[in-house]
Amino acid sequence: MEGAPLKLYGMWSSFYVHRVQLALHLKGVEYEYIEEDLSNKSPALLLHNPVHKKVPVLLHGDRPIAESSIIIEYIDEFWKAKPILPADPYERAVVRFWCHFVDNTLRPSFGVILRSSGEGQATAVDNFRQNLMFLETELRDGSFKGRKFFGGERIGILDIVMGCGLYWNSACEDVLGMKIIDQESFPLFTSWFESFNEAKEVKEVIPPAEKLVEYVKGVLQKMFN
């Protein structure tokens, strides 16, 4: 497989796609990017991800891999230099736990904010902030205490999974006119995000904030109409 062509099927605004792009950029691996129109999916996407029919899909030679976190682990196992997951089995389990938390608890709790209004929305904001406080506490006293990134001195899988989606949170905050992740309540998390933002590879893959805000406006409008 060494030297086999590598193609990524993606969509510019998808943070799941940004996760895979960031992993590839961190590894310094070259790939061909193919933009999908999700309202008119290509036969290649349907062929390579027949179950979910979603991006991202990574095609390595003729082998397709779907689901962003599975793709990131594949990339880390295939291109071993500059590891994205820790070597120690317990530490691997810990970051996987937190990635699972981000995808299955934290992100869905942000989604509730977007779908609610009035008092319901205030409760949803509190709930999301309580969830985020778990990560703030881990940075202060727990597994990630004293670290620049969740991965230590360099960006790891939890940074990728948390960080790429956070641009969507920021765009949603802009559109809703609400500050939900404030520096005062989440000082360590905010400073982690600043370090993440400064990374060259992050700048390479995250679309401009204004473009994302315009896109999110459209998505939220569709949700409410």
Ligand SMILES: N[C@@H](CCC(=O)N[C@@H](CS)C(=O)NCC(=O)O)C(=O)O
């Ligand atoms: N769990 C998947 C989620 C991927 C996903 O939701 N992709 C969206 C774009 S952000 C998609 O392709 N949607 C097309 C559809 O639902 O038909 C992952 O982690 O890769």
